[in-house]
Amino acid sequence: MGHNMTANEFQELTGVPRETMDKLVLYSETLTKWQKSINLVSNSTLPNMWLRHFYDSAQLSGYITRTDKPLKILDLGSGAGFPGLVLSILGLGEVILVEGVGKKCSFMKQIIQQTDINAIVYNKRIEDLAAFPVDLITSRACADLNKLLDLTEKFIKPATKCLFLKGKNVENELLLAEKKRCFGVKKFPSKSDRSGVILLLSEVEARTKKEK
Numbered sequence: 001m002g003h004n005m006t007a008n009e010f011q012e013l014t015g016v017p018r019e020t021m022d023k024l025v026l027y028s029e030t031l032t033k034w035q036k037s038i039n040l041v042s043n044s045t046l047p048n049m050w051l052r053h054f055y056d057s058a059q060l061s062g063y064i065t066r067t068d069k070p071l072k073i074l075d076l077g078s079g080a081g082f083p084g085l086v087l088s089i090l091g092l093g094e095v096i097l098v099e100g101v102g103k104k105c106s107f108m109k110q111i112i113q114q115t116d117i118n119a120i121v122y123n124k125r126i127e128d129l130a131a132f133p134v135d136l137i138t139s140r141a142c143a144d145l146n147k148l149l150d151l152t153e154k155f156i157k158p159a160t161k162c163l164f165l166k167g168k169n170v171e172n173e174l175l176l177a178e179k180k181r182c183f184g185v186k187k188f189p190s191k192s193d194r195s196g197v198i199l200l201l202s203e204v205e206a207r208t209k210k211e212k
Helices: 007-014 016-035 045-061 084-089 100-115 146-156 170-180
Strands: 070-074 093-098 119-122 138-139 161-166 182-189 197-206
Touching: 007 016, 007 045, 016 045, 016 070, 016 084, 045 084, 045 138, 045 161, 070 146, 084 093, 084 100, 084 119, 093 170, 100 119, 100 170, 138 146, 146 161, 146 170, 146 197, 170 182, 170 197
Parallel strands: 070 093, 070 138, 093 119, 138 161
Antiparallel strands: 161 197, 182 197
């Protein structure tokens, strides 16, 4: 795409219903307003936010298995709510967003209020959050894979899946992570970033001393 993606192009690509689109547009407008006073996203990405943030987040929905009951999704280092809030607006389940910066949490709470979605924000470090079972863990550009798995270890049950947006260093991160843990891995090319990769991990567990 040689130009900045528009909201209409986003809707055409994703096929989201009008009501959902209205919520995403409201999100984008609020983001633009708040960005003037606090740095929610990199300023350079703002003109192309429909591609860089909204489409980047929304593409994950294609790798999420929907069930009869709403999924419980833990989104780590949520920042301005990507991908967690987008997944919640798309109706994928209850999203728990964890973010250490208070102003970013205030922004996300505002979006939740405006769009009336099933999401909750914790303004704390993930290390300080008591464990609870989740179906899916998501994160975008928050930390390397080993660190992400260390931080979320207490939330991971046998059926928990992890869906992470990663960059070009992904192979190296996988090699290091596989020294500490066993997991099933699927890789998909990002539709929003040529050098990006989507990692889907399943059956994550620590290696025993013998396996190491």
